Structures are given as structure tokens and as C-alpha cells.
Amino acid sequence: MTTPAAVQTLDLSTRFPDGATPDARPGYSGWLVDKSRLVEFATALRDEFGYDYLSSVTGVDYLPEGKMEVVYQVYRTTGGSGVMFKVQVPRQDPVEVPSLVSIYPGAEFQEREAWDLLGIKFSGHPDLRRILMWEGFSGFPLRKDWHEPYFEEEAKPYKNRWPDGKIVQAESNNPYADNIAYPPDFSPEAESFDPEKALYDALRKYQKNEIGLNTDHIIVNLGPQHPSTHGVFRVAVMLDGEEIVNLKPVMGYLHRNHEKIGERNTYLMNMPYTDRLDYLASMSNNFGYALAVEKLMGIAPTERADYIRVLMAEMTRISNHLFLIGTLLNDLGAYFTPMLYALEERELILDIFEAVAGSRMMCNYFRFGGVARDFPEGTFQKIKEIFFERLPGKIDEIDRFLSENEIIRSRGVGQGVLTAEDAIRYSVSGPMLRASGIPYDLRRAEPYSIYDRFEFDVCTRKNGDIYDRLMVRFDEIRQSIRIIQQAVKQIPPGPVTSVKPMYQVRVPAGEAYGRVEGPKGELGFYIVSNGKPTPWRYHVRAPSFINLTAFGPMCIGQKVADVVGILGSIDIVLGEVDR
Amino acid sequence: MNDMYGKGILKGLSVSLKRFFETYLDDLSWIGRRYNTDAGIAHRGSKDARGIFTVQYPEEKIPVPEEFRFIPFLVYNEGPNGEKNLLCTSCGICAKVCPPQCIWIVRSTDPATGRPIPDPAEFYIDADICMNCGLCAEYCPFDAIKMDHDYELAAFGRHIYNKAMLSKPTKYYESIRPENATRENAARAAKLAARTAPTKAD
Numbered sequence: 001m002t003t004p005a006a007v008q009t010l011d012l013s014t015r016f017p018d019g020a021t022p023d024a025r026p027g028y029s030g031w032l033v034d035k036s037r038l039v040e041f042a043t044a045l046r047d048e049f050g051y052d053y054l055s056s057v058t059g060v061d062y063l064p065e066g067k068m069e070v071v072y073q074v075y076r077t078t079g080g081s082g083v084m085f086k087v088q089v090p091r092q093d094p095v096e097v098p099s100l101v102s103i104y105p106g107a108e109f110q111e112r113e114a115w116d117l118l119g120i121k122f123s124g125h126p127d128l129r130r131i132l133m134w135e136g137f138s139g140f141p142l143r144k145d146w147h148e149p150y151f152e153e154e155a156k157p158y159k160n161r162w163p164d165g166k167i168v169q170a171e172s173n174n175p176y177a178d179n180i181a182y183p184p185d186f187s188p189e190a191e192s193f194d195p196e197k198a199l200y201d202a203l204r205k206y207q208k209n210e211i212g213l214n215t216d217h218i219i220v221n222l223g224p225q226h227p228s229t230h231g232v233f234r235v236a237v238m239l240d241g242e243e244i245v246n247l248k249p250v251m252g253y254l255h256r257n258h259e260k261i262g263e264r265n266t267y268l269m270n271m272p273y274t275d276r277l278d279y280l281a282s283m284s285n286n287f288g289y290a291l292a293v294e295k296l297m298g299i300a301p302t303e304r305a306d307y308i309r310v311l312m313a314e315m316t317r318i319s320n321h322l323f324l325i326g327t328l329l330n331d332l333g334a335y336f337t338p339m340l341y342a343l344e345e346r347e348l349i350l351d352i353f354e355a356v357a358g359s360r361m362m363c364n365y366f367r368f369g370g371v372a373r374d375f376p377e378g379t380f381q382k383i384k385e386i387f388f389e390r391l392p393g394k395i396d397e398i399d400r401f402l403s404e405n406e407i408i409r410s411r412g413v414g415q416g417v418l419t420a421e422d423a424i425r426y427s428v429s430g431p432m433l434r435a436s437g438i439p440y441d442l443r444r445a446e447p448y449s450i451y452d453r454f455e456f457d458v459c460t461r462k463n464g465d466i467y468d469r470l471m472v473r474f475d476e477i478r479q480s481i482r483i484i485q486q487a488v489k490q491i492p493p494g495p496v497t498s499v500k501p502m503y504q505v506r507v508p509a510g511e512a513y514g515r516v517e518g519p520k521g522e523l524g525f526y527i528v529s530n531g532k533p534t535p536w537r538y539h540v541r542a543p544s545f546i547n548l549t550a551f552g553p554m555c556i557g558q559k560v561a562d563v564v565g566i567l568g569s570i571d572i573v574l575g576e577v578d579r
Numbered sequence: 580m581n582d583m584y585g586k587g588i589l590k591g592l593s594v595s596l597k598r599f600f601e602t603y604l605d606d607l608s609w610i611g612r613r614y615n616t617d618a619g620i621a622h623r624g625s626k627d628a629r630g631i632f633t634v635q636y637p638e639e640k641i642p643v644p645e646e647f648r649f650i651p652f653l654v655y656n657e658g659p660n661g662e663k664n665l666l667c668t669s670c671g672i673c674a675k676v677c678p679p680q681c682i683w684i685v686r687s688t689d690p691a692t693g694r695p696i697p698d699p700a701e702f703y704i705d706a707d708i709c710m711n712c713g714l715c716a717e718y719c720p721f722d723a724i725k726m727d728h729d730y731e732l733a734a735f736g737r738h739i740y741n742k743a744m745l746s747k748p749t750k751y752y753e754s755i756r757p758e759n760a761t762r763e764n765a766a767r768a769a770k771l772a773a774r775t776a777p778t779k780a781d
Contacts, residue, residue: 158680162671163695165683167703167739269678272712337595344632351624355644358726364712372717376646376758385626401594405587503676503718 012083015044023086027296027510027529030071030084035097038087042103045074045083053077053440054104054427055515056524056541057111059118061091063144068095068120071526073513073541074104077424077438079445084513089120099125106427109549117142117259127202132252132578135198138181141257148260149180155534156264203238203246217245220560224253228331228564231574235563242559247552251545254578262538267293267505270538272364277540278576279361280323283316283353284518286366291448292514292525293368296507302498305370306450307491311383312356312365313516314480314487318391319349320519321431321473321480324571325398328470331568332411338402345394348386355379368505370497380488387484395481399474412467416554416566419464426550429543430521432570435472436464442517453490454483466562469569504533520544520571542579544572602630615639645756648713648726650706651682653745654752663746666723668697673715673724681708682715702745706738722763728755 012020012031019037023030033041045051051074060069067088075082087097099122100107111122112131119140122128130137139146150170152158160166200219223234232253238246258277262270274289275282287309294300301309323346326339350360356375357365365372402408418428423436433440441458443451459475461468509531515524521543528537547570554566606613613619620639623632634641651673655663674682685701688694716726727747732738753760 156680157675157677161677161680161682162674162684163669163686165674165685165701165703167683167705169705169737169739265678266676268676268714272678272710272714334591337591341594341598344628347632348624348626354647356646358644358646358648358713359711362711364714373646376644390626397594401591405591406584407587409587501718503672503714 011049015048016041020085027508029511030086033085033087035087035089038098039100039103041085042072042074042100045085046103049083050076050078051083052424054100054106055082055429055522056513056526056539057100057107057114058526058539058541059114059120059142060528060537061118061142061144063091066091068118070097070114070120072100073524073526075446077440077445079440081446093119094121095119096121096123098123099128101125104427105425106546106549109546110427113545116140117257119143129198129202132255134252135195136183136186138183138186141260142263148257154264155532156266156269199236199248199250203236203248216240222563224250229567230327230572231577233567233572233574233577235567237555237560237563239560242561244555244558244560244563247555247563249548249551251548251574252578254574256579258579259538259540263535265535266503266533267368267507267535268503270535271366272362274540275362275364276575277542277579278320278518278520278523278544278573280573281316281320281519282361282363283312283357283365284320284516284523286363287313287449288514288516288518288523288525290366290368290514291516292512292527293505293507295512295514296510296527296529297368297505298508299369299499301370302495303492304374304494305496305498307487308371308375308496309366309449310451310454311484311487311491312353312363312371314483315349315352317480317519318477319346320571321477322346322349324473324568325402325470328466328565328568328571329402329408331564332408332466334402334405334407338398341398345391348390352379352382352386355382367497367501369499370495374496383484383488387481387488392478392481395474395477403471403474408470409467411562411565412470412569413465414463415466415562416558416569417463417465418550418554422550422553423464426553428521428547428550430518430547430571431459431472431476432469432521432547432550434459435461435469437462442515442522446515448514448516454486456480456482466565466569507531507535515541518543520573520576521547540576540579542576544570545577545579548572548577598630605630617642643728643730645758647728648716649711649730650709650727650732650740651704651713651715651724651745652727652747653702653742654723654725654749655746656749663748665698665742665746666721667699667702668721668723669695669699669702670697670720672718672720676714676718678712678714679708679710681705699742702742704740704745706732706740722767725752725756 019034020031020041023032053075055073055075058071060071062069068091070087072085073082089095089097097120099111101111109131111125112128114120115122115128116130116133117140203219217238217240220237220239221234223229224232234250236248236250237244261273270289271286274285277285322342326342329338330336353363354360356379357363418436420437423433423438437460439458439460444458456479459472459479461472507529509529511528513524513526515522523543524541526539527535530536551570555563609619620634620641653665653667655665658664669684669686671684674684681704683703684699686695687698687700689696713726715724
């Protein structure tokens with residue numbers, strides 16, 4: 001019997017004798033595909049080999065080689081390892097690659113992001129606009145020859161900090177803000193410039209006008225400053241009466257170019273920065289990043305550290321889902337009472353984080369090869385008190401008084417339906433995917449860390465509406481409690497780090513894609529190292545950003561009042577969406 | 580749809596009402612001790628918490644755990660004449676590991692020889708940029724920079740701390756992190772013993 005991986009390699013090379021070659025660079029894997037054969041290759045992967053789920057699309061700027069590369073990760077929703085394939089194009093503008101939106105609609109936002117930040121033009125993309133930066137921004141910030149306005153040096157640590165630390169404040173270097181560049185054909189003073197033109201044109205593109213009448217459609221902007229958007233997030237909707245004809249999310253208000261910061265940072269410095277991605281689930285972010293870098297370094301954490309990581313990740317999932325249940329009910333009109341009941345339980349979990357990691361939300365607890373420090377005295381006692389005695393009953397209580405409430409049922413059941421096929425097509429992940437009936441959970445589909453040792457169920461619901469997305473979170477909290485109870489019983493004594501703690505880790509050249517099942521969905525880190533102390537490319541596959549791809553299609557045909565509920569059920573955190 | 584319209588609302592309101600009364604029941608069983616006492620604050624943050632769990636800041640404060648971290652400080656040993664001997668050797672590891680690069684160190688040089696001496700001439704931390712990650716304290720090989728517990732630092736203007744503002748005595752460190760201090764002192768003593776033992780044998 002041959003292993004599935006062997007069959008796959010064999011098949012792909014016989015299926016594509018030319019046009020696709022295995023990536024032979026040391027430390028790299030996957031396939032290099034010809035630009036002209038890309039669409040054919042992706043279609044074959046999806047239709048003949050069953051790789052129906054496009055996880056990640058991103059670009060890499062290989063400046064010294066004069067190349068741009070687009071990296072795709074595809075998986076099967078039935079589980080197992082995935083296929084990585086890449087397209088290389090010369091770095092001269094226009095850098096053009098065929099778009100895969102027609103095959104994997106989930107690529108829509110990710111390709112827009114690659115265009116916005118790296119300047120890779122995806123020909124055939126239906127709506128290729130900037131997504132995180134604004135129209136009228138000059139340049140492509142993730143390119144290696146682009147410098148930010150307060151640019152100091154290519155890589156940290158900066159040399160003027162030590163040994164002659166003559167302190168300067170960054171803003172005093174540039175008092176008149178005269179380092180801001182504009183594109184050649186752009187003037188901020190020109191009156192004719194309409195920053196929203198591209199957005200509104202994109203909305204109008206799909207305006208239905210079947211009988212030739214120009215009916216009265218109005219454009220309404222929800223946000224960016226509104227509590228229901230869970231941060232600074234804007235939704236531009238085109239309405240026909242109360243019905244939504246088209247909807248485009250507008251994001252990037254919290255954009256700080258996390259990935260560029262990550263490419264200036266050393267590997268360890270990135271750890272606290274990952275906390276700031278999805279700030280409600282910082283332990284999960286730490287987990288994904290640590291896994292990706294450990295994959296590159298070829299090290300594994302100790303047994304005890306593995307258990308601590310799982311404990312922390314599951315506690316994070318519970319606290320995140322509790323927060324979601326609270327905020328979603330706020331969005332549906334149950335103003336603040338259920339939210340505070342949920343937050344009360346979350347506080348107890350954050351107390352544990354504070355005692356262990358030193359901070360309630362910005363935990364910065366994981367290290368390469370383990371965790372920062374062992375649990376202090378009394379932590380297990382506290383975990384047992386909360387997860388064995390208190391929380392199961394409290395979850396049941398919240399569930400009991402919410403799930404049969406008629407307002408929640410009437411606002412949730414049948415609203416914002418995402419079918420199973422659409423959920424896969426739009427690369428939706430996490431609880432949203434499972435609420436649509438796809439039992440795809442990375443902890444089972446491609447077990448990482450020690451998740452194969454625990455007994456738990458992959459929670460699914462059938463209908464994929466707002467109500468199911470709420471209920472699947474209740475189910476997942478119960479399963480996480482189960483995992484925590486098992487982990488507490490099994491955890492062995494021993495050291496919590498397998499390597500000597502070092503502030504400058506050596507990472508061999510190569511690439512790695514580490515992914516974890518975060519509370520919001522599949523959180524992936526794609527890292528390219530060239531052997532230097534800082535990563536050459538650091539990409540975050542942000543689940544709440546990609547889950548938003550399905551937001552527009554879910555809302556079309558619904559009433560405008562349901563937009564808030566549907567957005568709430570996606571569970572976005574703007575720190576992660578905007579990065 | 581339910582058989583009776585409004586049943587869910589009544590059920591939800593009954594939960595709220597139950598919580599409302601629970602606060603008073605808890606008040607009765609903790610009479611006089613639920614507020615403004617350490618035991619009362621701990622009770623409201625424990626698994627047995629019932630009813631209102633909010634803490635009336637700033638009249639009441641939740642005690643921070645030992646590992647809590649907020650803005651680094653420099654540890655010094657007090658000399659016999661009250662001089663402050665910083666443990667810092669200005670090796671620069673904290674400045675190199677700092678993710679937002681908010682630490683600035685000026686190394687002293689010996690005026691006679693021009694060689695660097697292990698003592699910082701100046702040490703700045705831009706606390707507005709500091710992200711409280713604690714990496715500087717974690718990777719300092721001399722236990723010279725530690726994370727503080729004092730989180731009340733509202734002020735007008737920017738927080739740029741110099742060496743004088745950052746220096747705090749060893750006693751203060753031992754008072755906020757007793758377990759860590761004991762562990763580190765033991766490790767240092769063991770290291771010293773290991774270093775001196777072979778020389779004695781020679």
C-alpha cells in the first residue's frame with residue numbers, strides 16, 4: 001500500500017509532465033507552476049485531486065533574484081496535508097499573474113491584499129482595488145525596496161540604541177511630515193479627486209437592471225465609527241428599499257503593516273506582536289507563530305510545554321467564544337445583560353492568563369521550543385476550580401436562557417445562510433465552516449501539537465445561519481472544557497522548554513507554513529527565512545479577514561437590519577482583519 | 580415559534596432577577612466584608628462569586644499576581660553610603676531584544692583609558708512606546724532589569740524615563756516578586772559556588 005502523499009506526488013508529476021516542477025530550492029517544498037498553466041493546474045487540483053479548499057494566497061518579493069512569487073496553499077476538506085504551489089514572475093512592472101477567483105472564490109480578498117501590498121496584478125480578478133491601504137496611496141508597502149515614513153534601518157536591532165543611545169523621538173525627526181509620497185498622477189489638493197469613486201463603482205457594477213429601468217438604489221455606509229462593527233470597520237451597502245443588492249466591506253482603518261514590521265523584527269521580537277493580531281485570542285496567535293518557526297528550526301517543545309500550550313489555547317478559545325456570544329447578542333438586541341454574564345466567566349480565565357503569563361490579553365507566553373515559564377503555584381488549583389466546578393454549569397445556564405429565546409430564534413434562524421458548498425468555495429474556516437455542516441477542524445483534520453491524544457468531538461450544525469453559528473460556539477466551549485479536563489489530568493512534570501532560551505535564534509534558510517485552529521478559524525503563518533536573524537517574508541493568514549470574503553454573498557437578498565447580526569456571527573477582530 | 584409569545588423574554592428576565600437577588604444574598608452572607616476588604620475582593624474574583632462582581636476602582640484594587648508586568652525598571656543594590664549600584668552592566672541585550680526598540684543606553688567609558696566600563700552612563704526607556712512584553716527582563720543575564728507592578732502612570736506629556744527615574748532598590752524588587760527573587764538569588768549563589776569551588780581545589 002502506498003501512502004497518500006506518495007500517490008499525490010506521483011499523480012501530479014504524471015498529470016503535469018511539463019509546466020509544473022517540484023520546488024528544489026533547499027528548505028523549500030511544493031510545486032513551481034508555469035504562469036501559463038496556473039489556471040489549468042489549479043482546476044485539476046480542485047476537480048481531479050479533491051483539493052477543494054484554498055487556504056492561503058500570498059506573495060513574496062525576492063528582490064535579489066529579481067522575482068516575485070505567488071504562493072498558494074490548498075487542502076482537502078476531508079483532512080490531511082495540503083499542496084503548496086507557486087508561480088514565479090519577473091519583478092518588472094506590471095507583475096501579472098492570472099487570478100484564481102473563478103476557481104476558488106475565497107481568493108478574492110487575498111489577491112486584493114497581495115495587489116495592495118505587493119503590487120501583483122491578478123488578471124481576471126473581478127474587483128481588483130486596494131483593500132487595506134487607501135486609493136491614492138503611493139507604492140506597495142510590502143515590497144523590499146519600499147520604506148515607511150519613519151524608516152530607520154532595514155532590520156532591528158537599530159544601531160543607535162546601544163552603546164551610544166542618544167534618545168530621539170521618532171516624530172521629532174520629521175516635524176513637518178514632509179516625507180509622505182503621493183503617486184505621480186495624484187494630488188491631495190485636487191478637487192476632482194473622489195476617494196470613494198472606485199468603491200461605489202464596484203458596488204454599482206453588479207447592480208441588477210433587468211428591465212432597463214434605472215430604479216432608485218441608494219448607497220448606505222455603516223460604520224466605520226459604530227459599536228456594531230466591533231471596531232473601525234465600514235460596510236458600504238447598496239439597497240433596494242430595505243433589501244441588500246450589493247455589499248462591500250471597507251477595511252484597513254487599523255492597518256499598521258504588521259507583516260512589514262515582522263520583516264524588520266527578529267524572530268523572537270515577533271512573538272509579542274502576534275498578540276496584537278487577534279487580541280482576544282493572543283495565546284492562539286502565539287501558538288501558530290511558534291509552530292511555524294519551530295517547523296523551520298526543526299525543534300519540538302517538551303512534553304509538559306505541549307500540554308501547557310494546549311491548555312492555554314483551549315482556554316483562549318473559551319474566552320473568545322464567550323466574548324463572541326456576548327457581542328453577538330448585543331448585535332441582536334439583547335443589550336449588554338448577556339454580554340456581562342459572559343464576560344464575568346471570561347474574567348476568570350483572564351485571571352489565569354495574568355497569573356501565568358503576566359498579562360491578561362497581551363500574553364506573549366510562547367517561546368520557540370516551549371513556553372516562557374512554568375505555571376506558578378496554585379494555577380492548577382484555579383484551573384480545576386473554574387473548568388471542573390464553575391464553567392460547565394455557567395455555560396449551561398447561559399445556553400438555557402438564550403437558545404430558546406424567541407427573539408434570538410427569529411433573528412437568527414434562516415438568516416444569513418451560508419451553504420456548505422459556498423462555505424468551502426469562499427475559504428471560510430473555523431466555527432463558521434462547521435456551522436455550515438463541514439466537519440473540518442484542524443485539530444482533527446491535520447492534528448498539530450498533541451491534539452491527537454485528546455477525546456473531543458468536532459462540532460457541526462446543519463443550516464449555516466446566524467443561530468447555528470451561535471450554537472456551534474456553545475458546543476465548542478463544551479468540547480474545549482473536555483480537552484482542558486483531560487489535559488489537566490495527563491500533564492507530566494518536567495522542563496517547559498527544550499532549548500536554551502536565546503534572544504537570537506538561528507533559523508535555517510527555507511520556508512514553512514504553520515497553521516492552527518484558532519478560535520476564529522484557521523490561523524496560518526507563512527514564513528520565509530534566508531538564514532538571517534530577521535524573516536525575509538512573514539505572512540499571516542488571518543481567519544477573520546478571509547471569513548469576511550463570504551460576508552457580501554451572505555448578505556445579498558437580506559434586509560439591511562440583518563447586516564449587523566451577520567457581521568456579528570462572523571466574529572471579526574479588527575486587529576486581525578486590518579493587520 | 581413557541582407556543583406562548585414572550586416566554587423567552589420572561590425566562591431571560593427571571594435570570595436577571597435571580598442575579599439581582601444573588602447580590603443581596605451574597606451581601607448578607609458576607610456582611611460588612613464583601614467590599615473594601617482583601618478577602619471580599621478575592622471572593623468576587625473566585626469561582627464562588629455570585630451577583631455583582633465588579634471592583635470599585637480606585638477605592639478597591641485587585642492585587643496583581645507576581646508575574647504581572649508593566650514597564651521595566653532597573654534594580655540597584657544600595658551601598659553603605661547610600662549610593663546606588665546598578666546591577667546593569669550596559670551589555671545592551673535588553674536594547675537588542677526590545678521589539679519596539681524603546682530602550683536607549685549610553686555606555687560609560689573610562690576617561691583615562693577610553694575603554695568601556697560596565698556601567699550605563701544613561702539609560703532611557705520611552706514608556707509610551709514600550710509594549711510591556713517583558714522580553715528585556717526575561718533575557719537580561721544579570722537580573723538587572725525587571726518588570727514593575729505599578730500600572731498607574733497617567734500623566735500629561737510623554738513618558739520618557741531616564742536612569743534616575745528607572746532605578747529602584749533590590750528590596751522593592753524582592754517585595755513585588757518574592758518567589759522570582761528567591762529563585763534568582765539561589766541560582767546566583769549556586770553559580771558563584773560553582774565558580775569558586777574548582778579554584779579552591781587547585
